[in-house]
Amino acid sequence: MRELYIILNEDNTFYSQWFLDGEQPENAIKYTYTDNFVKPKFNASEMKAYESATDEEIEEYYDSIYPEKVTALQFKMQALIQGLNDDIDNAINNLPEPNKSIAKLKYEYATEFIRKDVLVITIGQIIGLSKKEINEFFLNASKLE
Numbered sequence: 001m002r003e004l005y006i007i008l009n010e011d012n013t014f015y016s017q018w019f020l021d022g023e024q025p026e027n028a029i030k031y032t033y034t035d036n037f038v039k040p041k042f043n044a045s046e047m048k049a050y051e052s053a054t055d056e057e058i059e060e061y062y063d064s065i066y067p068e069k070v071t072a073l074q075f076k077m078q079a080l081i082q083g084l085n086d087d088i089d090n091a092i093n094n095l096p097e098p099n100k101s102i103a104k105l106k107y108e109y110a111t112e113f114i115r116k117d118v119l120v121i122t123i124g125q126i127i128g129l130s131k132k133e134i135n136e137f138f139l140n141a142s143k144l145e
Contacts, residue, residue: 002020003021004016008027037051039051067141069138070142071111071112071113077144091123102119103123
Protein backbone atom coordinates (compact mmCIF):
# COMPACT_ATOMS: atom_id res chain seq x y z
CA MET A 1 0.00 0.00 0.00
CA ARG A 2 1.33 3.42 -0.94
CA GLU A 3 1.49 6.06 1.78
CA LEU A 4 2.42 9.71 1.72
CA TYR A 5 5.65 10.69 3.49
CA ILE A 6 7.31 14.01 4.25
CA ILE A 7 11.01 14.05 3.34
CA LEU A 8 13.07 16.41 5.48
CA ASN A 9 16.22 17.69 3.74
CA GLU A 10 19.47 18.62 5.48
CA ASP A 11 18.69 22.33 4.95
CA ASN A 12 15.36 21.86 6.84
CA THR A 13 13.25 22.16 3.71
CA PHE A 14 10.82 19.37 3.02
CA TYR A 15 8.69 17.86 0.29
CA SER A 16 6.15 15.04 0.11
CA GLN A 17 6.33 11.83 -1.87
CA TRP A 18 4.40 8.55 -2.10
CA PHE A 19 6.20 5.31 -1.16
CA LEU A 20 5.22 1.69 -0.73
CA ASP A 21 5.30 0.86 2.96
CA GLY A 22 8.85 -0.09 3.92
CA GLU A 23 10.47 1.55 0.88
CA GLN A 24 10.63 5.09 2.27
CA PRO A 25 14.06 6.60 3.07
CA GLU A 26 15.19 6.98 6.69
CA ASN A 27 14.60 10.74 6.67
CA ALA A 28 10.93 10.23 5.69
CA ILE A 29 8.14 10.86 8.15
CA LYS A 30 4.70 9.40 7.53
CA TYR A 31 2.29 12.19 6.64
CA THR A 32 -0.09 13.09 9.47
CA TYR A 33 -3.66 13.42 8.25
CA THR A 34 -4.71 17.03 8.83
CA ASP A 35 -8.22 17.27 7.37
CA ASN A 36 -9.64 17.45 10.89
CA PHE A 37 -7.73 20.66 11.54
CA VAL A 38 -9.09 24.07 10.63
CA LYS A 39 -5.61 25.60 10.46
CA PRO A 40 -3.01 22.81 10.42
CA LYS A 41 0.66 23.56 11.13
CA PHE A 42 3.55 21.15 10.83
CA ASN A 43 6.13 21.13 13.61
CA ALA A 44 9.35 19.85 12.00
CA SER A 45 11.17 19.24 15.28
CA GLU A 46 8.32 17.06 16.62
CA MET A 47 7.44 15.74 13.14
CA LYS A 48 3.71 16.12 13.61
CA ALA A 49 0.82 18.36 12.66
CA TYR A 50 -1.20 20.34 15.17
CA GLU A 51 -4.15 22.74 15.24
CA SER A 52 -3.11 26.38 15.18
CA ALA A 53 -6.56 27.96 14.94
CA THR A 54 -8.04 29.73 17.94
CA ASP A 55 -11.32 28.52 19.46
CA GLU A 56 -13.05 31.46 17.77
CA GLU A 57 -11.59 30.55 14.36
CA ILE A 58 -12.67 26.94 14.80
CA GLU A 59 -16.21 27.97 15.75
CA GLU A 60 -16.37 30.42 12.83
CA TYR A 61 -15.20 27.72 10.43
CA TYR A 62 -17.77 25.18 11.60
CA ASP A 63 -20.51 27.82 11.55
CA SER A 64 -19.69 28.41 7.89
CA ILE A 65 -20.11 24.77 6.84
CA TYR A 66 -23.44 24.08 8.55
CA PRO A 67 -26.68 25.57 7.21
CA GLU A 68 -28.03 28.50 9.20
CA LYS A 69 -31.62 27.39 8.72
CA VAL A 70 -33.79 24.66 7.22
CA THR A 71 -37.44 24.55 6.26
CA ALA A 72 -39.94 23.27 8.80
CA LEU A 73 -40.57 20.26 6.56
CA GLN A 74 -36.85 19.42 6.40
CA PHE A 75 -36.53 19.83 10.19
CA LYS A 76 -39.51 17.62 10.96
CA MET A 77 -38.50 14.95 8.43
CA GLN A 78 -35.01 14.81 9.97
CA ALA A 79 -36.54 14.53 13.45
CA LEU A 80 -38.64 11.62 12.18
CA ILE A 81 -35.61 9.93 10.57
CA GLN A 82 -33.61 10.24 13.79
CA GLY A 83 -36.54 9.10 15.93
CA LEU A 84 -36.65 12.36 17.88
CA ASN A 85 -40.32 13.33 17.52
CA ASP A 86 -41.41 11.94 20.91
CA ASP A 87 -38.35 13.41 22.62
CA ILE A 88 -39.05 16.85 21.12
CA ASP A 89 -42.74 16.69 22.09
CA ASN A 90 -41.87 15.63 25.65
CA ALA A 91 -39.23 18.35 25.98
CA ILE A 92 -41.70 21.01 24.82
CA ASN A 93 -44.46 19.71 27.13
CA ASN A 94 -42.12 19.82 30.13
CA LEU A 95 -41.19 23.49 29.64
CA PRO A 96 -42.69 25.97 32.12
CA GLU A 97 -45.41 28.36 30.94
CA PRO A 98 -45.42 30.59 28.95
CA ASN A 99 -42.38 28.98 27.27
CA LYS A 100 -44.29 25.75 26.69
CA SER A 101 -47.11 27.48 24.80
CA ILE A 102 -44.67 29.62 22.80
CA ALA A 103 -42.59 26.54 21.90
CA LYS A 104 -45.71 24.62 20.80
CA LEU A 105 -46.78 27.50 18.56
CA LYS A 106 -43.32 27.87 17.07
CA TYR A 107 -42.91 24.14 16.48
CA GLU A 108 -46.34 23.81 14.88
CA TYR A 109 -46.45 26.99 12.77
CA ALA A 110 -42.85 27.97 11.99
CA THR A 111 -41.96 27.86 8.31
CA GLU A 112 -38.25 27.46 9.04
CA PHE A 113 -35.99 26.53 11.92
CA ILE A 114 -32.80 28.48 12.65
CA ARG A 115 -29.84 26.48 13.99
CA LYS A 116 -28.83 29.12 16.57
CA ASP A 117 -32.38 29.87 17.75
CA VAL A 118 -32.76 29.73 21.53
CA LEU A 119 -35.65 27.27 21.26
CA VAL A 120 -33.69 24.92 18.98
CA ILE A 121 -30.64 25.01 21.26
CA THR A 122 -32.73 24.59 24.44
CA ILE A 123 -34.78 21.66 23.13
CA GLY A 124 -31.63 20.10 21.67
CA GLN A 125 -29.92 20.26 25.06
CA ILE A 126 -32.99 18.90 26.87
CA ILE A 127 -33.09 15.84 24.60
CA GLY A 128 -29.35 15.34 25.00
CA LEU A 129 -27.95 16.61 21.71
CA SER A 130 -24.52 18.21 21.71
CA LYS A 131 -23.78 21.32 19.66
CA LYS A 132 -22.07 19.09 17.10
CA GLU A 133 -25.10 16.80 16.92
CA ILE A 134 -27.41 19.80 16.39
CA ASN A 135 -25.10 21.01 13.62
CA GLU A 136 -25.13 17.56 11.99
CA PHE A 137 -28.92 17.42 12.36
CA PHE A 138 -29.22 20.67 10.36
CA LEU A 139 -26.71 19.50 7.77
CA ASN A 140 -28.62 16.25 7.22
CA ALA A 141 -31.98 18.06 7.22
CA SER A 142 -30.76 20.50 4.57
CA LYS A 143 -30.20 17.57 2.19
CA LEU A 144 -33.82 16.43 2.37
CA GLU A 145 -36.30 17.50 -0.29
